[in-house]
Amino acid sequence: MTMKQETLAMYERLKARLDRVVPDFELRLKAELAVEIEQLKRERNAVILGHNYMEPALYHSICDFTGDSLELSRRAAETDKDVIIFCGVKFMAETAKILSPNKTVLLPAQRAGCSLAAGITADDVRQLKRQFPGVPVVTYVNTYADVKAETDVCCTSGNAAEVVRALNSDAILFLPDEYLGRNVAHETGRAFHLATPGLTPAQLQRPCLIGWKARCEVHERFTVEDVTRAREHFPDVCVLAHPECPPEVIAQVDFAGSTMAMVRKVKESKAARFLLLTECSMGDNIIAENPDKEMVRMCSLRCPHMNEITMQDTLEALRQMRYVIEVPEDIRQRAHAAVARMIAIRGGTTGYAQK
Numbered sequence: 001m002t003m004k005q006e007t008l009a010m011y012e013r014l015k016a017r018l019d020r021v022v023p024d025f026e027l028r029l030k031a032e033l034a035v036e037i038e039q040l041k042r043e044r045n046a047v048i049l050g051h052n053y054m055e056p057a058l059y060h061s062i063c064d065f066t067g068d069s070l071e072l073s074r075r076a077a078e079t080d081k082d083v084i085i086f087c088g089v090k091f092m093a094e095t096a097k098i099l100s101p102n103k104t105v106l107l108p109a110q111r112a113g114c115s116l117a118a119g120i121t122a123d124d125v126r127q128l129k130r131q132f133p134g135v136p137v138v139t140y141v142n143t144y145a146d147v148k149a150e151t152d153v154c155c156t157s158g159n160a161a162e163v164v165r166a167l168n169s170d171a172i173l174f175l176p177d178e179y180l181g182r183n184v185a186h187e188t189g190r191a192f193h194l195a196t197p198g199l200t201p202a203q204l205q206r207p208c209l210i211g212w213k214a215r216c217e218v219h220e221r222f223t224v225e226d227v228t229r230a231r232e233h234f235p236d237v238c239v240l241a242h243p244e245c246p247p248e249v250i251a252q253v254d255f256a257g258s259t260m261a262m263v264r265k266v267k268e269s270k271a272a273r274f275l276l277l278t279e280c281s282m283g284d285n286i287i288a289e290n291p292d293k294e295m296v297r298m299c300s301l302r303c304p305h306m307n308e309i310t311m312q313d314t315l316e317a318l319r320q321m322r323y324v325i326e327v328p329e330d331i332r333q334r335a336h337a338a339v340a341r342m343i344a345i346r347g348g349t350t351g352y353a354q355k
């Protein structure tokens with residue numbers, strides 16, 4: 001096929017899937033970019049991993065694999081390609097490097113961070129370990145490599161409860177997302193303590209999780225009113241939420257789970273209408289794959305960090321082989337142990353029904 005034919009075929013593919021979601025002029029532009037990216041991807045022997053929060057045209061054209069943090073870390077560990085382009089945020093690309101140290105891992109935008117990863121340092125974790133000696137440490141993958149290096153086991157939103165159960169300990173440091181911690185404590189029948197400087201091991205109500213005060217700047221903004229308003233207008237609506245949302249919101253929804261668990265739930269559900277309490281690009285990606293289902297558009301919060309990743313930047317990443325993710329080897333090895341333990345724990349991406 002000539003480049004022109006390939007671009008036309010790509011445009012038609014995108015049009016068939018995204019007609020209701022992306023304007024035509026944008027699809028034409030993105031089809032051209034996608035063909036250039038595909039060509040360079042072959043030349044560089046690269047694989048593109050795309051998080052479920054990527055914008056619809058990118059998500060539906062250039063990604064070899066899409067999924068949640070857990071699914072993508074498994075894919076990163078298994079690939080035989082020389083280069084991994086991570087269309088997601090920095091902590092995800094770092095996890096890929098931790099698992100595949102001999103590959104070149106690229107993140108298309110330098111500013112693709114995360115408020116949770118920025119919310120805790122390795123020093124904070126060392127201080128908590130001194131405060132609660134012998135207490136195992138679970139950290140969410142939404143953390144940087146030096147924090148993972150201080151950790152016993154990592155978890156994602158898709159397997160957090162399984163990881164907590166697998167540890168079989170009556171006190172666990174669960175870091176850094178306060179709301180995920182509170183939601184997992186509820187799900188696993190544990191008390192939740194926020195780690196304050198004066199809290200001592202003797203004061204813990206066991207079994208418990210000891211949490212940290214970081215939050216996702218997107219999911220913390222969803223409210224109970226978002227759910228009640230949607231139910232007033234659409235009594236048959238099925239409400240799904242990410243477990244980074246506040247516990248009082250999670251208590252009101254029909255289903256809570258990782259991004260992948262929500263994708264699967266919409267696909268399998270018999271409901272006709274859905275409200276997603278998570279960042280908004282995912283709703284568009286789901287609509288494109290489920291044309292018979294309707295997404296209620298009452299919330300529209302976009303993660304500013306995921307939004308940094310564009311197709312233009314992905315093309316530049318491949319052209320210039322930028323931005324290379326590096327993790328110092330001593331940190332990588334310790335972080336690897338925590339991530340590998342997580343991957344070895346069965347489960348994930350199932351989510352949990354609230355009602």
Ligand code: 13P
Binds near residue numbers: 067142244258260
């Ligand atoms: P998932 O692991 O559920 O995809 O979540 C990642 C994330 O950053 C949610 O805000």
Ligand code: SF4
Binds near residue numbers: 114115117216306
């Ligand atoms: Fe981080 Fe929240 Fe963005 Fe996910 S949605 S990457 S947790 S800031």
